[in-house]
Structure formats: C-alpha cells, structure tokens
Amino acid sequence: MSTATPPTPAAPAPGKKVNRINLEVATYRGGKTTLCAGCGHNAISERIVEAYFEMGVDPARVIKLSGIGCSSKSPAYFLGSSHGFNSVHGRMPAVATGAVLANKHLLPIGVSGDGDTGAIGAGQFVHLMRRNIPIIYIVENNGCYGLTKGQLSPTADLGSKLKNGVVNDLPPMDLCALAILLGATFVARSFSGDKKQLSALLKAAIAHRGTVLLDVISPCVTFNDHEGSTKSYAYVKEHDDPVSEISFVPYFEDISVEYEPGTVQTVTMPDGSTIYLKKLDEAHDPHSKIAALTLLQESTQKGEFATGLLYIDPNRPSFTDLLNTVDTPLSMLGQERTRPPKAALDEIMERLR
Amino acid sequence: MSSESAVQDQPAAPPGAEVVNDFSIQVATVNGSGSQTANLVLIRSLFQMGIPVSGKNLFPSNIAGLPTWYTIRASKHGYVGRKKEIDLLVAMNPETAHEDVKALDPGAAVVYDEPLKLNAVRDDLVFYPVPFDELVKPVCPDAKLRRLVRNMIYDGVLSKLLGIEMAEMEAALGRQLGKKAKAVVLNQTALKAGYDYADQHLPKRDPFRVERMDRTKGKILIEANAAIAIGAMMAGVTVVTWYPITPSSTVVETLIEYLKKYRMDTETGKATFAVVQAEDELASVGMALGAGWAGARSMTSTSGPGISLMGEFVGLGYYTEVPTVIVDVQRVGPSTGLPTRTAQGDILSTAVLSHGDTKHIMLIPSSAEECYAFTMKAFDLAERFQTPVFVMTDLDLGMNTWMSDTFQYPDKPLDRGKRLDAPTLAKLKDWGRYLDVDGDGIPWRTVPGDGMPSYFNRGSGHNAKGQYSERAEDYSTNVDRLARKFETARSFVPVEDVYVEPGAEIALVAYGSSHASVEEARDQVRNAAGIRTSYMRLKSYPFTKAVEQFIDRHQRVYVIEQNRDAQMLSLLKLDLEPGQIGKLRSVLYYAGLPIDARTISDEVLAQESETKKG
Numbered sequence: 001m002s003t004a005t006p007p008t009p010a011a012p013a014p015g016k017k018v019n020r021i022n023l024e025v026a027t028y029r030g031g032k033t034t035l036c037a038g039c040g041h042n043a044i045s046e047r048i049v050e051a052y053f054e055m056g057v058d059p060a061r062v063i064k065l066s067g068i069g070c071s072s073k074s075p076a077y078f079l080g081s082s083h084g085f086n087s088v089h090g091r092m093p094a095v096a097t098g099a100v101l102a103n104k105h106l107l108p109i110g111v112s113g114d115g116d117t118g119a120i121g122a123g124q125f126v127h128l129m130r131r132n133i134p135i136i137y138i139v140e141n142n143g144c145y146g147l148t149k150g151q152l153s154p155t156a157d158l159g160s161k162l163k164n165g166v167v168n169d170l171p172p173m174d175l176c177a178l179a180i181l182l183g184a185t186f187v188a189r190s191f192s193g194d195k196k197q198l199s200a201l202l203k204a205a206i207a208h209r210g211t212v213l214l215d216v217i218s219p220c221v222t223f224n225d226h227e228g229s230t231k232s233y234a235y236v237k238e239h240d241d242p243v244s245e246i247s248f249v250p251y252f253e254d255i256s257v258e259y260e261p262g263t264v265q266t267v268t269m270p271d272g273s274t275i276y277l278k279k280l281d282e283a284h285d286p287h288s289k290i291a292a293l294t295l296l297q298e299s300t301q302k303g304e305f306a307t308g309l310l311y312i313d314p315n316r317p318s319f320t321d322l323l324n325t326v327d328t329p330l331s332m333l334g335q336e337r338t339r340p341p342k343a344a345l346d347e348i349m350e351r352l353r
Numbered sequence: 354m355s356s357e358s359a360v361q362d363q364p365a366a367p368p369g370a371e372v373v374n375d376f377s378i379q380v381a382t383v384n385g386s387g388s389q390t391a392n393l394v395l396i397r398s399l400f401q402m403g404i405p406v407s408g409k410n411l412f413p414s415n416i417a418g419l420p421t422w423y424t425i426r427a428s429k430h431g432y433v434g435r436k437k438e439i440d441l442l443v444a445m446n447p448e449t450a451h452e453d454v455k456a457l458d459p460g461a462a463v464v465y466d467e468p469l470k471l472n473a474v475r476d477d478l479v480f481y482p483v484p485f486d487e488l489v490k491p492v493c494p495d496a497k498l499r500r501l502v503r504n505m506i507y508d509g510v511l512s513k514l515l516g517i518e519m520a521e522m523e524a525a526l527g528r529q530l531g532k533k534a535k536a537v538v539l540n541q542t543a544l545k546a547g548y549d550y551a552d553q554h555l556p557k558r559d560p561f562r563v564e565r566m567d568r569t570k571g572k573i574l575i576e577a578n579a580a581i582a583i584g585a586m587m588a589g590v591t592v593v594t595w596y597p598i599t600p601s602s603t604v605v606e607t608l609i610e611y612l613k614k615y616r617m618d619t620e621t622g623k624a625t626f627a628v629v630q631a632e633d634e635l636a637s638v639g640m641a642l643g644a645g646w647a648g649a650r651s652m653t654s655t656s657g658p659g660i661s662l663m664g665e666f667v668g669l670g671y672y673t674e675v676p677t678v679i680v681d682v683q684r685v686g687p688s689t690g691l692p693t694r695t696a697q698g699d700i701l702s703t704a705v706l707s708h709g710d711t712k713h714i715m716l717i718p719s720s721a722e723e724c725y726a727f728t729m730k731a732f733d734l735a736e737r738f739q740t741p742v743f744v745m746t747d748l749d750l751g752m753n754t755w756m757s758d759t760f761q762y763p764d765k766p767l768d769r770g771k772r773l774d775a776p777t778l779a780k781l782k783d784w785g786r787y788l789d790v791d792g793d794g795i796p797w798r799t800v801p802g803d804g805m806p807s808y809f810n811r812g813s814g815h816n817a818k819g820q821y822s823e824r825a826e827d828y829s830t831n832v833d834r835l836a837r838k839f840e841t842a843r844s845f846v847p848v849e850d851v852y853v854e855p856g857a858e859i860a861l862v863a864y865g866s867s868h869a870s871v872e873e874a875r876d877q878v879r880n881a882a883g884i885r886t887s888y889m890r891l892k893s894y895p896f897t898k899a900v901e902q903f904i905d906r907h908q909r910v911y912v913i914e915q916n917r918d919a920q921m922l923s924l925l926k927l928d929l930e931p932g933q934i935g936k937l938r939s940v941l942y943y944a945g946l947p948i949d950a951r952t953i954s955d956e957v958l959a960q961e962s963e964t965k966k967g
Contacts, residue, residue, distance in 0.1 A: 063647070063801045064809075076809060076821065083801035084809035085646060087639065088665050094636040098643025098651065101592045101627045103802050106647065124639070127632040326623045330591035331648030331800060335767045337625050338589030338650070340615040342762040348583060348611070349759040352573035 020056035020252060028053040030080040035070055040192030040218030041140045045077045047195065048109070048138075051202035052079060055250060062107045063099055067092040067121055070147050071113035071140035071218075079109075090121025093128035096135050097319075103329035104320040107206075108135040115145045118154030118173045125175075129182035129211055131319040136205045136212045137184075139175055140192075142220035143231035150223035157230050175215045177296045180289050180311045185210035185318075187292065187311040191236050192218040197308060200246045200275075204309070207250065207273040210318045217305060230303065241299055243308040244286075245278040269314050277309060286312045374404050374429035376440035376561040380507070381453050383446050385417025387501035390529055390540070391508050392423040396754060397525035398508075398517050399427050400574055403566040407433035407869070408754035409947060414599070414692045420449045429566060433756060434870030435947040440561055441515075443507045444471060445485075454478065462559035464510055479559040481551070483510055488550055492542045505540045509547020514555065516562045519548060573757050577724040577750040581680055582608035583760060584728030585652055586615065589767055590678075592644035592651040593628040594637040596659060599692050600748035601682035604654040634659035638666045638679065642741070645670075645677040646810055648772075648800030650732050654680035656748075657699050658689070660706065667741050668707025669812045671835070674787070674796070676735035676742075676770070680728070683747040685945045694945030695748035697865055701920035703743055704894050710832060712839050714846065715743040715894040719868035721757040723892070724750060729763060730847065736770035738842055739798055747915070749866040749947040773797045773805045786819035787831060794838030839895060846893035851903055853887045859961065860887035860907040861940075864921060866947060867913050873950035874957070882958055891921065896928060904933045909964065911957055913940040915948050 016024050028049045033042050052062070062082040066072035068089035075084050087095045096108045117125045117139050128137065143160075145151040150162065155172045179187045186208045190198045198216065205212040217236050219225050225232045230239070244265070249255050251272035257264075259278065267275040267286065277286065285291045292311040299306035326333070378395070382388040396408040404427045413419035426436050438458050444450040444465040451474055454463060459477040467482040489503040505526075512522050522544055530536045581604050585593070593612075595605040609628055616625045631637035637653045644651035655663070660681050670677060683699050685691035690698075705711055714734055716727040728744055735742040777797065778784055786808040787796050796817075799805035808819040816827040863871045868890055878884050889903045904910055912922040919939040926934050940956045942948045 060804060060807075061802060081807055083799075083807040084811075085643070086809065086811040086813065087643075088669050088812060091635060091639045091666065094631070094639025094666075095643035095646070097629070097636075098592065098594065098640035098645070098649075099647040099801065101594075101629065101640065102644040102647035102649035102651070103800075106801055123632060124636055127636065323627050324623050325627055326618045326621060326625055329648075329802060330625065330627060331644075331802070333589075333591060333625055335589055337618070338591060338616070339587055339763070339767065344615045345583070345587065345760060345762050349573055352575050352579075353571075353759075 019053050021058060023053070023056075023059070025049065025053045027059060027081055028079055030078040031076045033074070033077045035073065036222050038221040039070070040142065040216075040220070041071055041074050042077070043192040043195075044138065044140055044198070044216055044218060045074050047198045047202055048078045051199055051206060055203055055206045056252070057107060057206060061105060062109060065092045065096045065099070065108055065110040067112050067116040069113040069116045069145065070220075071111050072116055074111050074140070075109075090116050090119070091124055092116070093121065093124035093133070097128065097131065097133050100134060100320050101323075102331040104325065105329055110135055110137045112137065112139050113153070114139060114141045114143060114155040114175070115153040118175060122154075126178075126182055129179050129184040129213065132183055132185055132210045132316060134209050134211070134318040134320055136202075136214065138214045138216060140218040141175070141215055141231070142218050142224055143172070143229065144220055144224040146220050146223060160229065174296055174300065176213065176310055177293055179211075179213035180292050183211070184213045185313040185316050186212040188213070188309045189215045189217070189305060189307045191240050191305070191307060192216055193233065193237065194240065194307065197242065197246060200248045201309065203248045203250065204246070204269070204273070204275045207248075207269040207271050208314060209270060209321075210313075210316060236305060239304040241304040241306055242280060243284040243295060243306050243310065244280055246308055247276045247278070249274045249276070267312055267314060275309065275312075286310065370560050371562060372440070372560045373562055373564050374427050374566060377424055377426045377436040377438065378441045378443065378511070379439040379453070380423045380425075380443040381446045381449055382421055382423070382504070383417075383448070384413055384415050384419045384421040386445075386504065388421075388423065388445070388504045391504035392425070393529055393754075394505070394522060394525045395508050395511065396425045397528065397574065398512075398521040399425070399563065400569050400756065401521045401525060402518060402563060403569050404429065404563060405431045405433060405568045405756060407756065409435055409749070410753060411946065412693050420446050427563065429568070430873075430876075431568060432869065432873040432950070434873055435949045437949040437951045441559070443511070444469065445504070445507065462514075462561065464507055464514070481510065481514065481555045483507070483547070483550060483555075488546050489543065492546050493539060498539070502539055502543045505543035506547035506550075509544040509549075510551040510555070512544070513548045513551035514557060514559070516564070518565075519544070569756060571759060573759055574754055575721045575757055576603065576752055576754055577718070577721040577746060578603040578682065578752060579607045580721040580724035580757070580760070581654070581728045581744065581746065581751075582611055584725040585678070585732070586611050587763060588650065588729040588732035590650050590652050590732065591626050592641065592649040593626065594631050594640040594644070594651070594653050595628075596631050596634045596637045596655065598656045598659055600684055600752045601654045601656045601659075601680065603752065604680055604682065634662040635666065638663040638677070641677040641679070642666060642670050642675045645735070646675045646800070648803065650736070652678040652680065652732070654682065656682050656684045657686045660699055660703055664707045667713070668709060668711055670741040671707065671711045671713065672709070673810045673812055674739040674798070675810070676739050678728070678731045678735050678742055678744065680744045680746065682751040683745065685943075691945045693748070695866065695915065695947055696943060696945065697747055697867070697915040697920070698943070700745065700916065701918070701923055703745065704924055712836075712895070713741060713743055714738060714839075714842050715745045716847065717745045717864045717892055717894070718750065719865055719890060719892075721750070721755045722760060725760045727847065727892075733768035734842070734845060737768050737845065738795060738838060739770060740838075745865065747866050753947070771795055771797045772803075773799045778805065785817040787815065787834070788817040789834050789837070793841045794834045794836075795841065843895045843897055846895065846897065848897050849892055849899045849903070850890040851899055852889075853903070853906060854885040857885050857887045858908040859884065859957070860889065860903065860910045861913060861957070862889045862891065862910055863913040864891040865915075867915060870948050870950040870953055871913055874953035877950055877954035878957055881954065882961075884961065886957075894924060896925070900925070901929065901933065904929065904936060908936065909938060910936045911938050911940050911960070913948070913953055915942055917941060917943045
C-alpha cells in the first residue's frame with residue numbers, strides 16, 4: 001500500500017532520474033504481475049508506466065479502472081500510488097463515468113479486454129464512446145478469453161478452431177471502427193510488441209481530453225499464439241501495417257522537429273502538445289472518419305492490421321465539459337454549496353400548499 | 354335537452370341521512386383525454402375547503418386510449434388510504450361505463466355522459482345524466498379543444514351536487530393552469546356551464562355533500578416521488594444517474610427541476626450537480642457507485658426490473674463498501690408484471706440483493722414526509738456505513754396525491770462518515786482500507802484526489818489493506834466485519850413507530866404505504882368487534898430492538914403486506930426466536946390497487962374468529 005504522492009517537488013535521491021514533477025519512475029510502477037510470462041499485457045503495463053512517468057502525470061489525479069479478465073487484472077501492475085477500481089465484468093465504463101462525474105479533474109485510464117469490451121460490456125462500451133467521456137480506454141486484444149481458458153471472444157478469427165472442436169463461424173468485431181462511428185475522439189490501434197509506436201500513442205492519449213480508444217493487439221501466449229492465429233506474435237509482426245509513423249512532443253518539451261515539406265502531418269493538442277505523423281506508403285488523414293473507416297476495412301480485407309493513429313478530433317468537448325459544473329469537483333463540495341437554504345424549502349412548500 | 358323524466362324516476366335520498374365529508378368519488382375516463390387538470394382541481398378545491406383528501410390515479414401502461422380511473426377520497430376522519438367502496442362515480446368512458454356502474458354498491462350516485470344511458474343498467478343508484486357534448490359546444494368554439502375542456506364540466510356539476518364552493522374551484526383552477534390566461538377563461542366557462550346545468554336540471558337525490566372544515570391548514574398536497582426529490586436535493590446530492598421506468602421516473606424528473614432552480618452556483622451560474630440518463634440500470638447503478646467511490650453523494654432511482662438488473666453491481670458496492678442511495682419505487686412484478694400498479698414485492702429480494710452473503714440497509718417510508726426525511730437519512734447512512742442504501746417506496750406513495758405536513762428543514766449537518774484526513778491518519782498510524790480500528794465494523798476510507806493514501810477497490814477477495822487475497826482467514830475476517838457493520842446499523846436506522854394498547858392481545862405490523870389503511874382498519878376492528886389492537890410500523894431493515902419487545906407483548910401479531918409471499922414476515926423470522934415466530938400471521942393483499950382498510954379489518958377479524966373457534 002503506497003501513499004499517493006502530491007506533486008510537490010521533493011529533493012530526488014542523488015543519481016536517480018526524476019521527471020518534471022520530481023518523481024522517480026518507481027512511483028509509477030505497480031505490483032508484480034501474475035499474468036503468464038510473455039503475455040502481451042505485461043508489455044503494455046510497462047509502456048503505461050513509462051508514458052505516465054515521462055509525461056510527468058500526477059499519480060494522485062489518476063484513477064485506474066477495469067472490468068474482469070486477464071487484461072482487467074493489469075491495473076494492479078502499474079501506477080501503484082493511484083486509486084484503482086476493479087469493477088464487474090464489462091462494466092468499467094459506468095464506474096469510470098460516475099467517477100469523472102464526481103471529480104472532473106481526475107485522469108482515468110481503463111484497461112479492458114476483447115471479451116470484457118466486445119461481448120459482455122458492448123452496451124457500456126458503446127455509450128462511453130458516444131459520450132466522449134474523458135478516459136484512456138485500452139483494449140488488450142488477444143482474440144480469446146484467457147482467464148477462463150481460451151474460449152472464443154468477439155475478436156476471434158473467423159474459422160478459428162478450439163481444442164474441443166468448436167469452430168468460430170462469426171467474423172471478428174472491429175473495435176476501432178465501432179469507436180469511430182460511436183463518437184470516440186482519439187482512436188488508435190497498436191501492437192504490444194511495438195514499443196515506439198505504443199509509447200507515442202500513450203503520451204498523445206494523455207494529452208487528449210475526451211475518449212481515447214486504444215486497441216492494442218496483445219498476443220495470448222497460452223491460448224492464442226499458435227500458427228494460423230492472426231493474434232499471434234509472428235502474425236502480427238508480419239502484418240503490422242502502420243498508417244504513419246507517429247511521434248509526440250509534449251508542450252513542456254522545447255523540441256523542434258525538422259521534416260521535409262509534405263511528408264509530415266501535425267496535430268496540435270489543446271494543451272499545446274504536438275503529434276507528428278510521418279507519411280509512409282500513402283497519406284492518411286486522421287481527421288476524417290470516412291478515411292479511417294475505409295482504411296480499416298481495406299486492411300482487414302488484406303489480412304493486415306492498420307496500426308497507429310487512425311482518427312482524432314482534439315477539439316470536441318468531452319462529456320464533463322458539456323455538464324457545465326462548478327470548477328470544484330462535485331465530490332469536494334461542502335454542505336454550504338450543496339444544501340439549499342431554508343428559504344428554498346419554504347418556497348417549495350408554499351407552492352405545494 | 355336532458356331527460357328530466359329519467360332523473361325524476363330516481364329514488365330521492367331519505368331526509369336526514371346526509372353523508373358529510375366522508376365519501377369517495379371515482380372519475381372514469383380514457384387515458385390521454387386530459388382529465389388530470391379536472392381531477393386535480395377537484396381534489397384541490399376539497400383540500401382548500403379544509404377537508405382531508407387523498408387522490409389515487411389508477412392508470413394503464415399506455416399513453417392514450419385505454420381506460421383510467423382517478424379516485425378522490427374526502428374523509429372528515431382523516432383517513433387517506435384507498436376506500437374500497439365508490440360512493441360517487443363520474444362515468445366518462447363509454448368502454449368501461451357499464452362495468453363501472455355494475456360494480457357500485459346500492460345507493461351510490463352516478464354522473465354520466467347522457468348518451469351512455471346508464472340509468473337503464475340498474476335501478477338502485479342515483480343517476481345524474483349530463484349532456485357533455487351539448488354543453489361543451491357553446492363553451493369551446495374550437496372543436497379540437499373540446500375533448501379537454503368537457504372534463505371541467507363534471508367539476509362544475511360536482512360543485513353544485515356536493516356543495517363544493519365555486520370560488521375554491523376557480524382558485525384551484527387558477528393554481529393548476531397558472532399563467533395560461535386563455536386556458537383559465539375557457540375552463541372557468543366550462544366549470545360554470547356544468548354548475549348551471551346541475552342547478553337547473555339535476556335535483557339533489559344522493560346523500561353526499563361537503564362542508565367546510567379546518568383539517569388541512571398548513572398542509573401541502575404532494576406526490577411522494579417529489580418528496581424524495583426534495584429530500585435528495587436537501588441532502589446535497591451531487592451525482593444523479595437513472596434510467597426511465599414507471600413509477601420512478603418522476604423522482605429524477607422532479608429532482609432535475611428543483612436542482613436547476615436551487616442548485617446553480619450563484620457566482621458562476623454553474624451546476625453543483627450532474628444528472629445523467631444512463632443507457633440502462635446496469636449503467637445507472639455503476640455510475641452511482643463510481644461517483645460514490647470518488648466521493649460524491651450519488652443516487653439512482655428505479656423500480657423492480659431495474660433492481661433486478663442492479664443486483665451484481667449492488668453486491669460489488671456492498672463488498673467493496675461504496676456508498677450510494679438507490680430509490681426503489683416498487684410496482685407489481687415479477688417480470689414486467691403490472692407496471693402501473695402498486696406492490697411491496699421487492700422487500701425480500703432487495704434485502705439480500707446480489708449473489709453471496711449480502712444484507713442491505715433499507716429505509717421504508719410510509720408518507721410523503723418520511724419519503725423526504727428518509728431520503729436525506731439514506732445519504733447519511735450510505736456514507737456512514739459505506740454501502741448502498743435503499744429507499745423502499747412504491748407506486749401508491751410515489752405517484753398518488755397525498756396530504757402532508759410541511760417538511761422540516763434539517764437541523765443536523767450532513768454526516769459524511771469516516772473520511773480519512775491527515776490528523777486521523779497521523780492518529781491511526783496504520784491505515785488499511787478495510788481495517789476495523791473502531792470496533793464498529795466501519796473502516797476509514799479515502800477518495801481519489803483527496804491527497805490521502807490510495808487503495809485498489811476490488812470485487813475480488815481482499816484483506817484489511819485492500820490487497821488481493823484468496824486466504825480463507827482474510828475472507829472470513831472481512832465478511833464477519835461486514836456482518837458486524839450491519840449490526841451497528843441497527844442503532845442508526847429510524848426506530849419503529851410503536852402504539853401499544855394496554856391489555857391488547859393482538860397487534861398489527863405494517864410498513865410503507867399500507868400505513869394509512871392500517872390506521873383506519875384498527876378503527877374498523879374496534880368499532881365492529883370491540884377489539885383494540887396494538888400497532889407497530891416498521892421503518893427500516895435491519896430492524897431495531899423495539900421489534901422483539903413489541904412481539905413479546907402480544908399473543909398474535911398480524912403482519913400486513915402488499916405482496917403474495919409474506920416477504921417482510923420472512924425477514925422478521927430471521928431475527929426472531931421460535932416462540933416469537935409462532936405468533937406471526939399474515940394479512941396479504943396483492944391485486945395491484947393500494948391496500949384498503951376493509952380488506953385488512955375483514956381478514957384480521959376472520960382469522961381472529963378462526964382462532965376463537967380453534
């Protein structure tokens with residue numbers, strides 16, 4: 001049990017690297033993982049630790065949320081000094097929504113899986129995206145149910161076969177396409193093994209205000225890493241098709257990036273940070289929903305994973321912005337601001353006489 | 354114009370048999386025909402004359418077209434439960450008129466739409482035919498509005514027949530329609546047309562009439578869902594999440610109106626609250642719990658089907674100890690059941706809602722005032738006990754019109770429970786989220802963003818520090834503490850109301866909306882059979898120690914409930930000794946209408962007579 005550290009600069013131990021709020025990377029680590037060795041989810045947890053450390057995020061403002069499943073265990077393995085909430089299966093969106101209603105200054109990161117999101121939690125996923133709740137929603141997507149031993153999930157490959165002979169007759173869900181249609185304002189796909197891309201996406205996600213859907217292909221070494229699986233390490237490495245090369249420069253870093261005219265698109269975030277998207281084979285416009293959806297359809301047809309930043313709208317107000325609540329978190333309001341005076345009750349009574 | 358002869362054939366009321374301020378009026382109309390204004394004007398004008406009243410709307414699950422009945426009871430004795438017998442019927446719905454008339458007791462009066470020719474159905478009633486269509490034409494030249502305005506004519510007719518002062522009717526109409534000047538004039542004209550018609554064509558032949566009294570001074574008329582809304586606002590609710598469902602929707606709809614009026618920050622004009630209509634009840638309770646965990650005073654409101662959906666999340670709230678308030682405006686189940694009828698059918702399932710060992714605090718109001726006060730109390734208890742707390746009301750309380758004393762402004766500050774702060778942390782030295790340092794089963798909690806130590810809120814097994822644990826001892830220690838916490842709640846919940854009749858052998862036990870009819874039934878039992886009864890009104894679960902003491906003092910204890918399976922009696926059994934359990938009997942009513950006094954007194958007397966025989 002660690003204590004949430006206030007972002008007051010304290011003298012760092014000599015020789016230890018600290019971030020811009022004088023915290024060491026250890027503060028951003030969590031408990032020891034209990035997932036399988038080689039599980040893609042562990043790599044994602046490491047990227048989260050790095051990204052929050054490097055961005056200098058105050059852990060006391062972060063809340064970690066999850067549903068149920070292997071993926072949903074992982075919030076215990078990063079940001080040990082932040083509050084966490086491991087909810088019920090598929091229902092992390094509601095808890096996250098309630099938490100930001102209570103305190104709009106919190107910075108939620110939710111971790112879910114393809115079953116937790118696409119099956120039991122599909123309803124809540126849909127409405128979280130639609131509301132544009134300010135949250136980083138990570139789907140650790142391995143195409144199977146790990147914790148219950150390998151059953152088919154909604155992102156399992158069409159035609160994949162289980163040991164007991166059950167064959168998947170249904171096509172997989174594309175969570176990114178769904179999120180774009182529903183109203184998420186930052187939609188990206190990545191691969192747990194792509195350190196550079198995932199780190200840049202996570203940092204950009206931290207700078208975003210609104211719903212970030214990060215669909216990270218994260219192979220299950222125990223149940224879905226075999227030949228023929230499109231969620232195996234080997235397959236994803238072979239078929240990872242980045243839409244652009246992403247790099248992220250936070251507002252607090254004074255770095256100028258040089259590039260050839262016409263080769264790089266920039267996206268300026270509301271906090272002044274910049275996302276640089278370097279053109280690869282073909283140019284992709286990340287502000288266009290239609291372009292993103294077309295791209296996703298085409299790459300799926302080719303049996304490839306279009307990764308990187310697929311769609312972004314950095315300026316659409318988030319759900320908590322629309323609620324027009326007082327600046328103080330609702331959770332911190334005292335009685336003097338939440339209990340109307342006697343005159344109010346008297347007036348109500350008078351009208352009912 | 355009218356069939357005078359039909360009227361003159363009727364038997365006249367025998368002189369001296371007047372029934373003053375003690376009758377019920379039932380208005381039978383078609384849903385969506387705009388009779389609500391006329392009915393509210395009627396009840397309000399009686400109320401303004403100082404006569405105790407209650408109004409019950411029996412409506413279908415439908416927006417327009419199906420039959421609906423509105424019953425107004427005037428009672429000089431102050432009885433506000435449903436009266437089984439209808440004394441005066443206003444038959445406006447051709448579809449149900451014959452059935453409605455057949456159901457009346459001899460001697461009842463019927464105001465009816467003349468073309469229905471109801472006087473042909475029976476000869477032991479007093480009939481008052483009124484040609485509504487003919488009367489409404491000159492009053493309302495706009496044919497489209499006539500359907501709405503013609504209802505006001507029966508108010509005018511009743512004003513004359515019953516002696517309801519016209520000035521009070523006009524005042525009530527003004528209040529109901531507010532600033533809509535054109536509508537006021539139109540309806541006033543209709544009112545007058547009805548009055549004049551009755552004056553000229555309908556000689557008085559029934560015994561019912563009103564007389565001014567002084568029994569409503571200082572009182573209000575309210576639907577108790579509004580009382581819950583007011584209670585929530587005064588409790589400082591900040592996060593409200595909900596999903597529409599009859600009969601609970603008006604809790605939040607009314608709350609939204611009040612919050613917009615009284616909870617906008619005066620300096621910034623910004624809201625000190627958030628209200629979110631969720632995608633379903635799974636989400637609404639999940640949001641309420643997320644908000645409660647993050648430190649807000651949160652609530653949701655629903656009815657039985659929503660409670661069923663919330664089950665899993667409520668177990669999480671219980672086990673991880675997250676405060677929130679859940680209002681259950683009960684309706685008839687199971688399944689969709691009778692969604693617009695009343696019941697007390699969720700008592701047992703809510704007390705232990707969710708899988709595993711769970712027990713929940715429930716507050717059970719019996720009146721509008723208690724709906725207000727108990728809702729406020731529920732927020733304090735939720736934070737004090739760090740758990741979901743239920744307010745168990747029902748459709749009868751929530752959507753019907755009740756006379757009430759005005760609500761008292763709270764004299765105590767909000768109880769935010771054990772929230773850890775720096776001085777407490779220093780004193781405790783060793784803090785664990787689920788560590789029982791005070792011996793009452795209630796640990797200290799922190800919320801995200803408060804600068805206090807963090808913890809991981811998890812529905813899986815955990816130890817006193819909130820860490821994941823599958824150890825047998827950690828599990829049992831934790832759930833035993835939860836049981837201890839529930840025991841502590843016994844001395845925090847509202848104490849039962851107890852009226853002990855000296856020497857009484859039998860006692861009645863009831864709760865919720867049954868209360869009004871139980872009071873009347875006690876008088877009926879005393880007047881009819883000379884039996885004096887004690888009475889205990891339950892207000893919460895868990896019960897307090899008063900319950901056992903009360904049962905010990907009596908020989909036979911009748912538990913009155915509006916469900917089939919004696920749900921509260923089952924909960925009582927869990928707390929009682931075999932000897933005490935042997936005293937319990939059931940009076941059950943579950944037909945969807947609010948329970949009436951006669952049903953209770955008849956059943957109690959029947960069982961008593963069996964006892965005497967046996």
